[in-house]
Amino acid sequence: MPTIYEVAAAAGVSPATVSRVFNGANVSPEKAERVREAAKALSFTPSRTARTLRLQSSEVIALVIPDIENPFFTALARGVEDVARAAGYSVVLCNTDEDHEKELRYLDIALSATMAGVIIAAAGGNSDLSGLLARKCPVVAVDRSPHGVDVDAVIVDNRAGGRAATKALVEQGFQRIACITGPSDVETATQRAGGWRDAIAAGPGFDGHERYLRYANFRVDGGAKAMSELLAMSEPPDAVFVANNLMSVGALQVLSEQAKLPPDTGVAIFGDLPFLPLVPIPITVVHMPARHLGVTAAKLLLERINGDDQPARTIVLRNQVAAV
Amino acid sequence: MPTIYEVAAAAGVSPATVSRVFNGANVSPEKAERVREAAKALSFTPSRTARTLRLQSSEVIALVIPDIENPFFTALARGVEDVARAAGYSVVLCNTDEDHEKELRYLDIALSATMAGVIIAAAGGNSDLSGLLARKCPVVAVDRSPHGVDVDAVIVDNRAGGRAATKALVEQGFQRIACITGPSDVETATQRAGGWRDAIAAGPGFDGHERYLRYANFRVDGGAKAMSELLAMSEPPDAVFVANNLMSVGALQVLSEQAKLPPDTGVAIFGDLPFLPLVPIPITVVHMPARHLGVTAAKLLLERINGDDQPARTIVLRNQVAAV
DNA sequence: CTGAAAGCGCTAACAC
DNA sequence: GTGTTAGCGCTTTCAG
Numbered sequence: 001m002p003t004i005y006e007v008a009a010a011a012g013v014s015p016a017t018v019s020r021v022f023n024g025a026n027v028s029p030e031k032a033e034r035v036r037e038a039a040k041a042l043s044f045t046p047s048r049t050a051r052t053l054r055l056q057s058s059e060v061i062a063l064v065i066p067d068i069e070n071p072f073f074t075a076l077a078r079g080v081e082d083v084a085r086a087a088g089y090s091v092v093l094c095n096t097d098e099d100h101e102k103e104l105r106y107l108d109i110a111l112s113a114t115m116a117g118v119i120i121a122a123a124g125g126n127s128d129l130s131g132l133l134a135r136k137c138p139v140v141a142v143d144r145s146p147h148g149v150d151v152d153a154v155i156v157d158n159r160a161g162g163r164a165a166t167k168a169l170v171e172q173g174f175q176r177i178a179c180i181t182g183p184s185d186v187e188t189a190t191q192r193a194g195g196w197r198d199a200i201a202a203g204p205g206f207d208g209h210e211r212y213l214r215y216a217n218f219r220v221d222g223g224a225k226a227m228s229e230l231l232a233m234s235e236p237p238d239a240v241f242v243a244n245n246l247m248s249v250g251a252l253q254v255l256s257e258q259a260k261l262p263p264d265t266g267v268a269i270f271g272d273l274p275f276l277p278l279v280p281i282p283i284t285v286v287h288m289p290a291r292h293l294g295v296t297a298a299k300l301l302l303e304r305i306n307g308d309d310q311p312a313r314t315i316v317l318r319n320q321v322a323a324v
Numbered sequence: 325m326p327t328i329y330e331v332a333a334a335a336g337v338s339p340a341t342v343s344r345v346f347n348g349a350n351v352s353p354e355k356a357e358r359v360r361e362a363a364k365a366l367s368f369t370p371s372r373t374a375r376t377l378r379l380q381s382s383e384v385i386a387l388v389i390p391d392i393e394n395p396f397f398t399a400l401a402r403g404v405e406d407v408a409r410a411a412g413y414s415v416v417l418c419n420t421d422e423d424h425e426k427e428l429r430y431l432d433i434a435l436s437a438t439m440a441g442v443i444i445a446a447a448g449g450n451s452d453l454s455g456l457l458a459r460k461c462p463v464v465a466v467d468r469s470p471h472g473v474d475v476d477a478v479i480v481d482n483r484a485g486g487r488a489a490t491k492a493l494v495e496q497g498f499q500r501i502a503c504i505t506g507p508s509d510v511e512t513a514t515q516r517a518g519g520w521r522d523a524i525a526a527g528p529g530f531d532g533h534e535r536y537l538r539y540a541n542f543r544v545d546g547g548a549k550a551m552s553e554l555l556a557m558s559e560p561p562d563a564v565f566v567a568n569n570l571m572s573v574g575a576l577q578v579l580s581e582q583a584k585l586p587p588d589t590g591v592a593i594f595g596d597l598p599f600l601p602l603v604p605i606p607i608t609v610v611h612m613p614a615r616h617l618g619v620t621a622a623k624l625l626l627e628r629i630n631g632d633d634q635p636a637r638t639i640v641l642r643n644q645v646a647a648v
Numbered sequence: 649c650t651g652a653a654a655g656c657g658c659t660a661a662c663a664c
Numbered sequence: 665g666t667g668t669t670a671g672c673g674c675t676t677t678c679a680g
Contacts, residue, residue: 001435001459001674014651019675026650043455048436049377050673053656058373068417070399071599077392081419085426090433092416093392095405102409109414111325112372131367135325220599249599275544275573276394278580278602311484327657338667343659352665374657377672 002042010038022046043071049191052114061088061301062110064103064120067218068095071274072245073121076142077296086304087117089286098123098183098218111135116302120295122146124185138304142297144188145314152304153314158188158270160309161286162195165268166241167305170203178212180226180251181243189215194271198275212237216247223247223269227254239266245273245314246286252281282323287320326366334362347371367547384414385625386434388427388444391533392419393596396569396614400466403618405442411626413440416563422447422507422542431456442624443618444471448509466621467591469638471569475636476628478621482512482594486519486609488645489592490565492608494527498563498590502536504575505567513539514568516594536561540571547571551578560639563590569597569612570631576605604648 005019009036011018021035038044052058061121063080065073081091092115094106103123110118111131119140120127127146128185132139145153163180169177170240182189193213200209214229216222223242227250230237248269257263261281268284296315328342335358336341344351350555362368363598376382377434382583389397405415416439418430427447436457440461444451451470454465459629469477486503503520506513518538524533540546547566551574554561566572572593579585585605592608620639 001438001673005674014649015674016653016676017649019673020650022677026649031650043458043648045432045436045455047377047438047673048433049373049382049438050656051675053371053373053658053672056656058518068401069395071393071395074393074398078419089419090430092418093401094414094416106414108369109372112369114325114373131369134367148672201677246599252602273599275598275600276459276602276604278576278585278600281602281642294679325657328659330658337659340659340669344666346666347659350665355666371657375659377674378660380672424653493676553670633660 001047002044002094004044004046007035007038007042007044010042011035013187019144021142031130040191056235057114059116060092060113061092061116061298061305062094062106062118062120064094064096064106064110064118066096066098066121066123068093068219070246072271072288074077074292075290076121076297076304079291081294082296083302086173086213089302096123098186099177100125100127105147107132109260111137116221117305119297120146124183125145129220134163138301140297140301142293144186147187150312152297152300152312154293154300154317155314156293156317156319158191158290159195161200161270161319162192162243163177163198163243164195165270165286166196166199166286167202168169168321168323169241169266169268170199172239172266175206176212176235176239177206177209177266178214178230178237178240179243180214180240180247182218182222182247184215186218189243192241196241196243198268202323208321218244218247220246220250220253223250224254227251229253231260239254242267242269245271248273284323284324287322289317289319325371326368328370331359331362331366331368333549335359337371344477354432371436371440381438383412383440384416384437385622385629386418386430386438386442386444387620388418388420388430388434388446390420390445390447392398393540396535396595396612399614400445400516400618401589402613402622403620404622405618407619407622409554409627412471413626420447422510424449424451427451432579435459435461441629443625444470445622456613457638458487462625464621464628465624468510468619471511474636476617476621476624478617478641479638480617480641480643482515483519485520485594485643485645486516486565486567488519488524489594489608489610490498490523491526492647493563493565493590493592496590499530500536500559500561500563501530501533502538502539502554502561502564503567504540504547504554504571506540506542506546506566508539510542513542513567516565518604520565521568542571543566544570544574544577548578549572549574551575553578555584557580561581563592566591569593569595572597606648608645608647611646613641614642 004015006014094102121143142151181193214226216226269285271288328339332339383602417515447466464476505517538550540550594610
């Protein structure tokens with residue numbers, strides 16, 4: 001790898017001048033041209049590492065997500081990416097698998113690589129953002145707001161969404177409405193279940209519904225397992241609210257196997273069913289503005305990177321409820 | 325951010341000793357302990373940037389893929405990630421969107437950040453790996469092998485897969501078998517179409533089949549658009565081989581809308597239908613070993629990183645053909 | 649407008 | 665076993 005010194009020698013100028021050429025500072029056109037030629041001849045690429053070390057900051061932002069195989073997060077990632085690149089930043093995607101250790105490791109990397117900022121959909125439980133915060137590394141939370149930490153957040157109203165979904169089921173006349181939600185240490189999961197509980201409580205005197213609540217793992221197999229359990233109950237539910245996209249795939253698979261697909265069973269889901277190729281079935285879906293969440297989070301982060309230091313903001317995006 | 329100098333001062337040792345402690349070199353237990361305490365007290369994190377600059381290599385590998393929203397690539401990414409982390413490497417995901425400029429930019433970053441290596445599913449056409457190769461940066465191609473470049477590659481036999489899929493359709497007695505494949509400058513697309521052509525030619529005297537060939541964009545909308553066009557022909561096909569997972573979603577959507585789902589229309593697809601929640605429909609699918617591709621590519625890359633310099637290898641993974 | 653030189657934080661000889 | 669020091673490649677005062 002050639003360095004600016006070699007380019008400088010080849011062009012007959014000082015290293016400083018080479019640096020200036022590559023950073024848009026004032027250099028006489030003639031020398032600038034010589035530098036550019038020399039650089040091309042040597043196929044010189046400035047070392048980002050050295051630059052980062054010198055500048056104490058790089059133009060990359062970390063996007064930390066719990067499940068890269070969930071289309072919700074990849075859509076969100078696209079949103080982040082589009083905004084970031086437009087502003088000249090690169091995005092590195094870090095997959096935590098809902099695992100705090102992995103998460104911590106990635107945050108550590110972000111810090112020690114002096115990245116420009118991080119956008120994080122925190123793994124379950126309380127994430128440790130103290131390191132980042134102490135170093136004033138800009139952070140914005142997305143989808144899940146880390147509890148008790150004072151950072152910008154972009155979220156949706158999970159409780160309202162859960163309530164709306166469940167209410168639709170109530171209004172369709174279902175009597176025993178189950179809820180399959182995510183891990184109990186993930187806030188979005190408990191909030192969506194909270195919405196379900198609200199709607200049940202507001203309904204025409206349903207009782208003992210807690211037995212219809214299941215915590216699962218936010219993935220296809222979790223949804224399937226929970227749905228199987230529910231259907232095996234002595235008095236099985238006649239409807240179900242599933243609190244995320246992937247779990248609803250699992251739940252629908254099980255319903256399909258047992259020939260209990262809607263409209264036999266009422267189904268309402270939180271999040272979009274990705275890549276559904278077939279005939280629409282009558283379910284209620286609370287759409288997630290995945291891409292928009294990413295776009296908004298990225299914009300907020302860029303503002304912080306550019307020095308904005310107003311108090312932490314929380315932006316709540318709307319999710320549309322629709323019957324399919 | 326504290327540095328080793330501050331830790332050294334606090335612990336009453338030299339910076340070199342601090343460095344040694346963090347790199348597992350020989351240090352007296354007593355001093356090592358003092359260093360660790362001081363480091364903890366200052367919440368010191370070694371600067372990866374400085375380390376990378378000094379060492380001229382970092383422990384991160386770049387995974388460059390054309391579409392992060394395609395579950396095939398995210399599954400592949402998982403494979404890469406699992407192997408890489410087990411070996412102590414971090415993976416940064418770079419999404420090129422089938423765009424050569426973005427791709428080049430990421431390769432440039434990989435180089436100038438002295439990453440340990442790159443795994444690339446090349447965007448359409450010929451990718452420019454010359455920079456990496458010239459600098460001896462380990463590269464392995466996955467899913468798509470860049471034409472005429474001498475690097476390790478992990479692929480599947482696209483032509484055989486396309487042939488098998490189409491053959492199944494022929495054997496089911498379909499007469500006018502269309503093919504929806506990807507961009508004409510993506511090798512996997514043309515190879516799969518080649519397999520389709522093989523099977524047609526080997527069939528019982530089908531003629532003029534080229535009119536049933538469509539190039540689309542490897543995404544849902546591309547598949548839908550192509551399928552619509554095909555169905556609008558004066559003599560529409562009675563079966564279709566769709567050359568990737570996402571396009572087959574679009575194609576099936578269109579077939580569904582027009583009430584021509586299998587078994588009315590014969591359908592064979594290349595790649596797995598992700599998250600299919602509903603009743604199985606009778607289609608033939610050529611499964612892609614997505615995760616396995618990633619795992620294998622990562623292993624190869626690690627070997628290269630560790631100095632293996634035997635001639636470039638190409639590993640062809642099998643894909644199972646199954647009726648669903 | 650341009651060059652010399654210091655220094656970002658770390659590691660690896662090289663002495664002791 | 666431990667300290668001293670040079671230097672990885674770049675940017676940026678500070679002089680001129």
